[in-house]
Amino acid sequence: MKRVLTALPPALWGLAAVCVFAAFTQPQFLSLPFLMILLRQAAPLGIVALGQTFVVANRSLDLSVGATIAFVNLIVAHAMWNGYPPAVVIAIALSAGLVIGLVNGVLVTVLRASAVVVTLGTAAIVTGIGFLYSGGAPGNAMPELIKWLGRGRIGMVPVSGLVWAAFGVVAFVLLRRLTLGRYIFAAGDNPSAATYSGIPVNTTLLISHVLSGLFAASGGLLLSGLVGVGSLNLGADYILSSIAAVILGGAVFGGGAGGAIGTMLGTALLVMVLNLLTVFGVDQPGKLIVQGLVIAVAAVIYQQGRRGG
Amino acid sequence: MSALPAEPRRAGLLARFRQDAFWYRQRGAVLSFAVLAAMLVLVAAVVPGTFYSATNLSNLAGQLAPLFLVSLGQTFVLLGAGFDLSVGAVISLSSAILTLDLADPVKIPLAFAAAATVGLVNGWGCVHLRVHPIIMTLATSSIVQGLALILLPTPGGVAPGLLVHLASGTFMGLPAGFYWIVAGTAAAIWLVHGTTYGVGLYATGQNPQAAWMSGIEAPRIRILTYVISSLMAALAGAYLTGRLASGDPNVGSALGLDSVLGAALGGTLLSGGVGGPIGTIAGVLIIGVLNNGLNLAGVSPYYQFVVKGSMLVLAVSLFRRKEAGL
Numbered sequence: 001m002k003r004v005l006t007a008l009p010p011a012l013w014g015l016a017a018v019c020v021f022a023a024f025t026q027p028q029f030l031s032l033p034f035l036m037i038l039l040r041q042a043a044p045l046g047i048v049a050l051g052q053t054f055v056v057a058n059r060s061l062d063l064s065v066g067a068t069i070a071f072v073n074l075i076v077a078h079a080m081w082n083g084y085p086p087a088v089v090i091a092i093a094l095s096a097g098l099v100i101g102l103v104n105g106v107l108v109t110v111l112r113a114s115a116v117v118v119t120l121g122t123a124a125i126v127t128g129i130g131f132l133y134s135g136g137a138p139g140n141a142m143p144e145l146i147k148w149l150g151r152g153r154i155g156m157v158p159v160s161g162l163v164w165a166a167f168g169v170v171a172f173v174l175l176r177r178l179t180l181g182r183y184i185f186a187a188g189d190n191p192s193a194a195t196y197s198g199i200p201v202n203t204t205l206l207i208s209h210v211l212s213g214l215f216a217a218s219g220g221l222l223l224s225g226l227v228g229v230g231s232l233n234l235g236a237d238y239i240l241s242s243i244a245a246v247i248l249g250g251a252v253f254g255g256g257a258g259g260a261i262g263t264m265l266g267t268a269l270l271v272m273v274l275n276l277l278t279v280f281g282v283d284q285p286g287k288l289i290v291q292g293l294v295i296a297v298a299a300v301i302y303q304q305g306r307r308g309g
Numbered sequence: 310m311s312a313l314p315a316e317p318r319r320a321g322l323l324a325r326f327r328q329d330a331f332w333y334r335q336r337g338a339v340l341s342f343a344v345l346a347a348m349l350v351l352v353a354a355v356v357p358g359t360f361y362s363a364t365n366l367s368n369l370a371g372q373l374a375p376l377f378l379v380s381l382g383q384t385f386v387l388l389g390a391g392f393d394l395s396v397g398a399v400i401s402l403s404s405a406i407l408t409l410d411l412a413d414p415v416k417i418p419l420a421f422a423a424a425a426t427v428g429l430v431n432g433w434g435c436v437h438l439r440v441h442p443i444i445m446t447l448a449t450s451s452i453v454q455g456l457a458l459i460l461l462p463t464p465g466g467v468a469p470g471l472l473v474h475l476a477s478g479t480f481m482g483l484p485a486g487f488y489w490i491v492a493g494t495a496a497a498i499w500l501v502h503g504t505t506y507g508v509g510l511y512a513t514g515q516n517p518q519a520a521w522m523s524g525i526e527a528p529r530i531r532i533l534t535y536v537i538s539s540l541m542a543a544l545a546g547a548y549l550t551g552r553l554a555s556g557d558p559n560v561g562s563a564l565g566l567d568s569v570l571g572a573a574l575g576g577t578l579l580s581g582g583v584g585g586p587i588g589t590i591a592g593v594l595i596i597g598v599l600n601n602g603l604n605l606a607g608v609s610p611y612y613q614f615v616v617k618g619s620m621l622v623l624a625v626s627l628f629r630r631k632e633a634g635l
Contacts, residue, residue: 061443107622107626111626113622113625113626114573114579114625116392116443116569116579117569117570117573117579117621117622117625118622118625118626120566120570120618120621121618121619121621121622121625122618122622123618124614124615124617124618124621125614125615125618125619125622126618127614127618128611128612128613128614128615128616128618129615131610131611131614132611132612132615136611240447240451243444243447244447247444252441252444284455284458285454285455285456285457285458285459285462286455286459287455288451288452288454288455288458289451289452289455289456289459290455291451292447292448292449292450292451292452292453292455293448293452295444295447295448295451296434296440296445296448296449296452299434299440299441299444299445299448300434300438300440303438303439303440304438
């Protein structure tokens with residue numbers, strides 16, 4: 001029984017507690033229309049966090065997701081793509097994310113440089129290229145398709161929520177139904193043991209970084225559509241939030257509890273807590289404190305459960 | 310001090326160099342100083358008069374002092390195989406506390422006590438609760454930044470007169486920042502290379518279990534690295550507050566990750582036990598000379614991002630480690 005309890009992501013308990021708390025204090029918070037607004041807001045972060053899950057479960061880190069989001073935003077908002085079919089623009093944006101992830105992965109695995117420093121470095125490079133490309137003046141020529149992806153609805157359900165769900169299924173299959181996922185968790189839990197067991201640790205890590213870049217670019221597309229215009233520093237706060245969502249989801253450095261579902265619950269918990277704080281009139285400093293406490297408590301609880309079980 | 314496995318003695322200078330524990334740990338620093346020297350020659354060729362002018366060098370010392378202090382503090386944490394992402398927030402918190410509406414003899418010790426508390430919490434969480442350092446310090450940095458913004462919502466306030474006096478002007482022809490750098494560096498080098506704490510720190514960073522079994526108080530040493538790092542951050546905050554003569558709740562935000570950069574460029578490995586404050590001197594100077602040189606050469610800030618990022622990736626790629634990852 002204890003094993004079952006500790007195998008569940010910390011975010012599940014948090015989410016349950018937050019829902020109970022909201023039901024008693026702010027019942028309208030749990031109404032369907034409001035939840036749909038939350039879903040639309042959570043989707044871009046959710047996809048970025050799913051990408052971050054691969055890397056963090058693989059005992060690495062991607063600090064370049066913020067710069068990737070900003071870069072994707074500058075690409076899709078640039079007037080240069082006027083007249084091109086939206087699918088081409090989306091493909092170019094996603095390839096940018098793929099290339100960033102590939103560069104990160106190669107530097108981290110082939111040169112064995114620290115992922116923290118490498119992804120910081122590529123983030124600076126990508127930011128600079130983005131500024132050069134846009135000339136410091138972001139455009140606002142965004143294809144309608146991207147806007148629809150970011151803010152459109154089918155009936156009551158936001159399109160971005162469906163896209164998030166689709167990415168969630170892809171991530172779940174990759175992490176829990178394919179060999180790749182087993183390799184990722186094994187390499188994340190104990191890299192030396194994984195190497196001795198014949199697991200292609202470097203290839204696995206490379207793929208994780210590529211996936212993170214691709215997911216970050218996809219999240220960037222949705223966020224661009226939601227915002228609707230080009231902006232120079234979109235997504236800066238997604239770096240820490242995406243890591244926080246993964247921690248809440250339990251997929252920390254090969255920890256077995258997490259995965260796609262855990263991270264999605266973690267994202268939901270983070271977005272709900274932050275919005276609930278807004279409802280209660282707590283402003284930015286208070287939110288920072290609560291976010292930090294939530295991460296710390298989740299990490300401590302998770303670590304204690306791991307040691308005991 | 311012989312931490313290396315005993316190899317059969319070979320003749321030759323290079324072989325002896327490789328077998329010496331001190332040089333084994335400082336091999337990155339040697340490379341960093343070589344890179345720094347190359348950069349100083351390059352700068353002399355591109356912007357000779359402007360870079361080596363007294364005004365520019367004095368400005369550079371003033372600008373680099375906070376980065377020096379936090380990078381040296383970060384070096385301790387990295388040597389103990391930890392990671393401190395919260396230093397930026399601690400700098401901001403100390404700036405906020407130092408400009409509170411309190412008497413100077415109260416708020417100056419208060420700022421350092423607050424920083425030491427953050428360090429203790431970080432160390433306790435990482436060592437005794439076994440939370441991963443990146444996660445632990447990410448969480449505390451969010452909390453500490455929130456506290457800083459509550460104490461001082463917008464830049465302002467009055468800095469203690471003592472700090473304004475200590476952080477501005479010149480003394481014996483040299484800028485105030487220079488003395489902060491020398492004092493911080495000397496203290497760090499003494500702690501690492503001149504005390505038993507330093508011996509224990511290297512042993513702990515290489516292998517905490519083996520250190521513990523050899524009778525070294527590894528947990529206490531690791532917790533202390535976070536306290537030292539936070540106190541150095543508070544010192545950087547004190548310098549910045551004095552230099553600006555007022556407080557700023559976001560003054561440290563960029564310095565948190567730059568401190569890792571300074572230490573890493575100086576050859577301190579993020580896996581612990583290799584490197585040290587001597588290399589960090591070169592690492593911080595590389596960042597400073599690069600920023601300053603690019604500005605003087607009139608390079609567009611957009612290209613500066615690309616150049617700095619590439620330099621960073623290139624420099625870190627030179628220090629190959631055993632395992633890929635964090």
